[in-house]
Amino acid sequence: MDSKQTLDRGHTLESDQQQLGQQISQHFSTGQLIRRRRGQNTGLHYVFCGGRMVVGPDWLVMLVAIALVAAPTGVWLGFIAPDEGRDISWAIVAVIAATFVITVSCLLTTSFMDPGFIPRQHVGEVGAEEVDAGMKSAKMKYEVHGQTVYTKYCPTCRLMRPPRVSHCKKCNNCCRRQDHHCPYVGQCIGERNHRFYLAFLFFVTVHCCLVFAFAVERLGYIANTEHISWAAAIRHEPAAICIMSYTFVAFWFIAGLLIFHCVLISINSTSRDFFLRNHPWRSLPETPWSIGCLGNWYQVMLAGRPPRLVKLTRAPHTRDTRQPHMPTMLTSDIPVPSLHTIQR
Numbered sequence: 282m283d284s285k286q287t288l289d290r291g292h293t294l295e296s297d298q299q300q301l302g303q304q305i306s307q308h309f310s311t312g313q314l315i316r317r318r319r320g321q322n323t324g325l326h327y328v329f330c331g332g333r334m335v336v337g338p339d340w341l342v343m344l345v346a347i348a349l350v351a352a353p354t355g356v357w358l359g360f361i362a363p364d365e366g367r368d369i370s371w372a373i374v375a376v377i378a379a380t381f382v383i384t385v386s387c388l389l390t391t392s393f394m395d396p397g398f399i400p401r402q403h404v405g406e407v408g409a410e411e412v413d414a415g416m417k418s419a420k421m422k423y424e425v426h427g428q429t430v431y432t433k434y435c436p437t438c439r440l441m442r443p444p445r446v447s448h449c450k451k452c453n454n455c456c457r458r459q460d461h462h463c464p465y466v467g468q469c470i471g472e473r474n475h476r477f478y479l480a481f482l483f484f485v486t487v488h489c490c491l492v493f494a495f496a497v498e499r500l501g502y503i504a505n506t507e508h509i510s511w512a513a514a515i516r517h518e519p520a521a522i523c524i525m526s527y528t529f530v531a532f533w534f535i536a537g538l539l540i541f542h543c544v545l546i547s548i549n550s551t552s553r554d555f556f557l558r559n560h561p562w563r564s565l566p567e568t569p570w571s572i573g574c575l576g577n578w579y580q581v582m583l584a585g586r587p588p589r590l591v592k593l594t595r596a597p598h599t600r601d602t603r604q605p606h607m608p609t610m611l612t613s614d615i616p617v618p619s620l621h622t623i624q625r
Contacts, residue, residue: 327340334393334394335393335394335395335396335398335468336392336393336467336468337392337451337452337462337466337467337468337469338451338452338467339451339464339467339468340392340467341467342464342465342467343388343392343465343466343467343468346388346465346466346467347385347388349531350381350384350385350388350485350488351381351385352527353489353492353524353527353528353531354377354378354381354488354492356520356523356524357377357492357495357496357520357524358374358377358378359520360518360520361495361496361499361518361520361521361524362374362377364499365495365499368502368506369498369502373495376491377488377491377492377495380484380487380488380491381488383484384481384484384485384488387477387478387480387481387484388466388481388485390474390477391463391466391468391470391474391477391478391481392466392467392468393468394468394473394474394477395473395474395589396456396457396459396468396469396470396471396472396473396474396475397456397457397458397459397469397471397472397473397474397587397590398452398454398455398456398457398469398471398589398590399438399440399446399454399455399456399457399590400590401437401438401439401440401454401455402438402439402440419433419434420432420433420434421433421441423444425444425569425570426569426570427569428569430444430569432444432446435448435455437453437455438454438455440455442455443457445457445458445459445551445570446458446459447459447553449462449469450462451464451469452468452469454469456469456471456472457471457472457473457587458471458472458475458551459471459551459553460475460478460542460545460551460552460553461551461552461553463478466478466481472587473586473587473589475581476581476582476586478542479539479542479543479546479581479582482535482538482539482542483539485535486532486535486536486539489528489531489532489535490528490532492524492528493524493525493528493529493532496521496522496524496525496528497521497525499518499521500514500515500518500521500522501514503517503518546577546578546581546582547574547577547578548568548571548574548577549568549570549571549572549577549580550568550570554568
């Protein structure tokens with residue numbers, strides 16, 4: 282499509298958005314039941330509790346990830362914790378157990394939270410038929426802090442993607458500010474659950490270091506109190522060396538992910554942006570979305586969590602007169618004064 286058509290598409294986007302919001306508002310105000318079937322008119326994720334719990338298609342892998350975290354913890358608690366608590370302090374056992382609980386809690390929160398999926402348009406809804414028929418441009422042009430950003434039409438979700446929205450092939454849905462699809466948590470990492478994913482990486486790294494450190498400390502305690510060599514201490518407590526080997530290997534992978542994502546957050550980028558070699562800002566120190574290092578961290582970790590765009594499931598014969606939050610064509614992570622031009 283030529284540039285003129287792209288610009289024309291920008292002028293019509295706001296009106297399309299308003300009409301789409303009115304259609305969905307009408308669904309809510311009239312109490313009409315919105316039926317969505319997994320894999321047909323919505324993505325491949327599972328929705329429970331009226332959309333409050335969203336489980337990705339890789340939920341079995343998520344259980345494996347929990348088992349990988351629980352394995353060294355279980356060995357430490359089963360074979361080392363009783364002697365450690367009796368000889369040193371039960372506070373050490375409490376710290377190991379607490380970090381494990383926090384780690385699993387962050388993992389489950391990340392896995393069960395809607396990452397920022399955008400509701401699909403269906404046949405007959407605003408803009409979908411016209412773009413499919415070639416009457417409107419399949420691209421849209423934005424000016425973001427002096428740089429040009431293009432977005433594309435998603436033929437699966439039948440909507441014009443806002444900036445920083447990508448379609449996940451695993452979940453088969455468009456996700457706001459998608460970082461990547463993480464198979465270990467079985468869910469997309471997006472605008473709503475990114476902070477919990479980073480918290481999971483942080484606490485699993487801390488937990489890994491603590492388990493490793495107290496396994497080493499146990500061997501040292503045995504060697505000093507019984508006046509034997511470290512090799513003899515290892516033979517006396519073989520579970521300790523197994524835990525040390527496991528956590529030593531796991532640490533480098535987990536810590537590498539944590540550092541990588543900390544760098545991306547500092548420049549307000551995503552994994553998807555980083556690995557797309559044709560991205561215009563990949564070689565720059567900061568992305569067009571950056572508002573400074575502290576501002577970027579506040580935006581991801583402390584700013585209010587964006588609400589779900591639309592309630593995916595509802596009980597029949599209920600009436601909800603509330604107006605849904607409908608910035609479907611925008612991302613809530615940056616202030617946007619207009620739909621066509623984004624400036625500082």
